[in-house]
Amino acid sequence: MFFFFILFVTFFCLDGFSKEIITIEIDGSNLPDESGTLSKGKEIYSKSCSKCHGYSGEGLIAPELVGRSSLDDKNISKTIGNFWPYAPKIFDYVRRAKRNDNEEFFSDSDVYSITAFLLKLNNLYDEEVIDKDKLSNIKMPNRNGFILNHH
Numbered sequence: 001m002f003f004f005f006i007l008f009v010t011f012f013c014l015d016g017f018s019k020e021i022i023t024i025e026i027d028g029s030n031l032p033d034e035s036g037t038l039s040k041g042k043e044i045y046s047k048s049c050s051k052c053h054g055y056s057g058e059g060l061i062a063p064e065l066v067g068r069s070s071l072d073d074k075n076i077s078k079t080i081g082n083f084w085p086y087a088p089k090i091f092d093y094v095r096r097a098k099r100n101d102n103e104e105f106f107s108d109s110d111v112y113s114i115t116a117f118l119l120k121l122n123n124l125y126d127e128e129v130i131d132k133d134k135l136s137n138i139k140m141p142n143r144n145g146f147i148l149n150h151h
């Protein structure tokens with residue numbers, strides 16, 4: 001009986017570990033070896049994101065996701081275009097924070113697709129396929145924005 005209890009606890013723990021979300025680093029390391037597409041990202045976005053963020057990321061009940069204006073203007077919101085310094089972190093954020101309409105996590109391939117579409121909305125990406133290499137190589141407009149204040 002005790003043996004079965006231990007067996008159960010072991011499987012339960014292993015299962016828990018396997019679902020742990022690994023942090024994607026700013027240089028793109030730990031990104032999965034899968035890929036996604038812009039068209040799939042657009043489809044998912046319209047279905048699961050537009051009701052809060054607006055059809056083109058302009059913001060509705062949730063913050064806008066598109067914008068290139070300088071952050072010097074105090075009234076401007078922080079968006080992917082003007083704030084996020086590293087593209088792989090968008091993948092990390094969406095994978096962690098967002099769920100589909102059934103409250104399930106998105107697959108890694110879907111997260112790639114969503115990330116591609118968010119970048120497209122910000123005019124930062126325009127290829128149909130996105131993968132680890134392509135996402136890691138995108139240079140975000142605010143890449144150097146976090147260093148400027150250190151003096």
Ligand code: HEC
Nearest residue numbers: 045048049052053062063065078079080093094098099114
């Ligand atoms: C139920 C409403 C809702 C839905 C649906 C939703 N979001 Fe959000 N989202 C929010 C809110 C609210 C925030 C702000 C959270 C915060 O600042 O902590 C947010 C924040 C974000 C941010 C961070 C914005 C920034 O620059 O700080 C991103 C990126 C994002 N959402 C993407 C998505 C994507 C992609 C989807 C669809 C898969 C989605 N959201 C679906 C409500 C929503």
